[in-house]
Every structure is written in structure tokens, then in C-alpha cells.
Amino acid sequence: MSALLIQTVFNAAYAASYMALIAVGLVLIFGVMGVINFAHGELYMMGAYAVVALYGALDVPFPLAVLAGLVFVGCLGLLMEVGLFRPLRENPLGGLIASIGFLLILQSLAVLGFGLRMQNVLPVTKERLVLGGAVLTYERLIVIAAAVIVLTLLWLFLRKTRLGWALRAVAQDREAAALQGISVDRTARYAMFIGAALAGIAGALTAPLVAPTPYMGHPVIVTAFIIIIVGGIGSLEGAVIAAILYALVDTVVTTLYDGVIANIIGLLLMLGVLIVLPNGLFGARERA
Numbered sequence: 001m002s003a004l005l006i007q008t009v010f011n012a013a014y015a016a017s018y019m020a021l022i023a024v025g026l027v028l029i030f031g032v033m034g035v036i037n038f039a040h041g042e043l044y045m046m047g048a049y050a051v052v053a054l055y056g057a058l059d060v061p062f063p064l065a066v067l068a069g070l071v072f073v074g075c076l077g078l079l080m081e082v083g084l085f086r087p088l089r090e091n092p093l094g095g096l097i098a099s100i101g102f103l104l105i106l107q108s109l110a111v112l113g114f115g116l117r118m119q120n121v122l123p124v125t126k127e128r129l130v131l132g133g134a135v136l137t138y139e140r141l142i143v144i145a146a147a148v149i150v151l152t153l154l155w156l157f158l159r160k161t162r163l164g165w166a167l168r169a170v171a172q173d174r175e176a177a178a179l180q181g182i183s184v185d186r187t188a189r190y191a192m193f194i195g196a197a198l199a200g201i202a203g204a205l206t207a208p209l210v211a212p213t214p215y216m217g218h219p220v221i222v223t224a225f226i227i228i229i230v231g232g233i234g235s236l237e238g239a240v241i242a243a244i245l246y247a248l249v250d251t252v253v254t255t256l257y258d259g260v261i262a263n264i265i266g267l268l269l270m271l272g273v274l275i276v277l278p279n280g281l282f283g284a285r286e287r288a
Contacts, residue, residue: 003133016247017147023239025198031171032191035095039103041217047203048212069204077196110214118211232280
């Protein structure tokens with residue numbers, strides 16, 4: 001196996017890992033709350049800046065900085081649910097517009113706190129793993145391993161716990177779930193915290209690799225929407241599989257040609273899937 005092939009597959013696995021975390025969080029929020037959170041990319045950005053502040057500036061150990069970023073961004077999600085989405089629950093368009101406003105607020109806070117320039121975060125380790133001539137960084141291996149662990153735990157949580165059943169029930173039919181005694185408000189809070197925390201941990205884990213900026217959420221949210229549309233709106237497993245497919249195509253095309261062509265191919269992939277499967281890969285089979 002050539003070094004280029006190993007490197008491409010490894011890079012695709014890394015991209016699929018953090019994008020799956022972001023997309024699954026977005027799907028969970030939409031499935032339970034019925035709102036499109038355009039500020040989701042900025043939640044990813046805030047997770048990265050948490051690591052910039054704690055690990056980069058204050059020398060907090062990287063695992064603790066990532067954990068703090070997860071909790072911090074999850075709490076931002078709770079703030080959004082209580083202050084924005086709950087009052088506008090019966091007005092999805094209003095919730096969408098409110099999320100755009102919150103997006104701008106988070107960007108402005110990042111500019112005020114850190115400026116416009118890229119924030120270079122020290123690598124977790126300078127060691128490298130060489131496999132077949134390909135250089136595999138431990139930071140990317142950490143992202144891949146963490147994504148597998150987090151998504152596995154989320155899958156078990158949603159299918160093996162009462163709260164997970166409640167989240168799935170509200171996602172499938174809110175009124176029927178309420179008639180069964182499930183608190184829609186409480187379930188929405190959990191969904192928003194978990195969904196935001198997934199974006200936060202993705203940003204925190206990738207901070208040493210992406211050089212955070214206040215506007216780093218823009219391309220991420222566009223890619224996340226492509227992934228959830230291809231996977232099927234409301235399908236968590238569809239989001240994961242679509243993230244893998246999209247990352248593989250994007251990485252291969254970027255390696256062989258360039259990023260602009262890769263973006264075009266990504267959009268064509270979405271259109272092709274929707275022509276054949278209007279509900280996406282898993283949209284007709286399963287909702288969150």
C-alpha cells in the first residue's frame with residue numbers, strides 16, 4: 001500500500017471523525033427540537049477557543065481543556081434553548097433567525113476576545129507515527145479515537161437508557177411523547193446540551209490542527225448541512241455514514257486536484273443522492 005494511499009485514508013478518517021461529531025449534534029437538535037441551528041458552526045468555534053484560552057494560554061492539560069470546552073459549549077447550548085428556541089418553539093422561522101443573530105454575537109465575542117488573526121495552538125505532542133512512508137500525527141489519531149468513543153457512547157445512551165428513549169420518542173412524535181408523560185422542555189434541554197457539546201468537543205479536539213479564527217464555523221456548518229441532507233434529515237446513523245462518504249470523496253479530490261473542485265464534487269454528491277433518494281440515505285427509515 002503506497003504512502004499516498006495510507007495518508008489519504010488517514011486524512012479522510014480524521015475529517016470524517018470531527019465532521020460526524022458536528023453533524024450528529026446538529027441532527028439531534030433538529031430531531032428533538034425541530035429547529036435549524038445556524039449557530040452550530042460557531043459552537044464548534046467556541047470549543048476551539050476554549051482550548052486556545054485554557055491549553056494555549058494558561059497551560060491547562062489538553063484533556064482537561066477539551067473537557068472544559070465540552071461543558072462550556074454545552075452550557076451555551078442550554079442558554080440558546082432557554083433564551084432563544086423555547087420562546088420561539090411554535091415559530092421555526094423565528095428560531096432560525098434567532099440562531100443567526102446568536103451566530104453573529106458569538107463571532108463578535110471571539111473577535112473582541114482573541115482578535116481576527118489565527119490562533120496557533122501548540123501540538124499535544126511532537127511525536128509522529130510513520131506507517132508505510134505516511135506520517136500520521138497523534139493529534140489526528142486522538143480525534144479519530146475520541147470520535148469513535150463519543151459516538152459509540154451516544155449510541156448506547158440513546159438506545160439503552162430511559163433518557164435516551166425519551167429523546168428518541170420526542171424526535172419521532174412530540175405530542176405522543178408528551179401524552180406518555182415525557183417532559184418536552186426537559187428533553188429539549190438535554191438535546192441542546194448534548195448537541196452543542198458534540199460541536200464543542202469537535203472544535204476543542206481539532207484546535208491544535210486548524211488554527212482557530214472567529215469565522216471558522218462558516219465552512220463547517222455548510223459541510224454539516226450537506227452531510228445531514230445526504231444521510232437523511234433526522235437520521236443519526238445516516239449522518240455518520242454520510243460524513244465518512246463525504247470526507248473520503250473530499251479528501252481524495254483535494255489530494256488529486258484542489259479544494260475548490262472538492263467542494264463542487266461535494267455539492268454534486270448531495271444533488272446526486274437527492275435525485276435517487278429524495279429523503280437521503282436513511283431519512284425514510286429512521287429518525288433520531
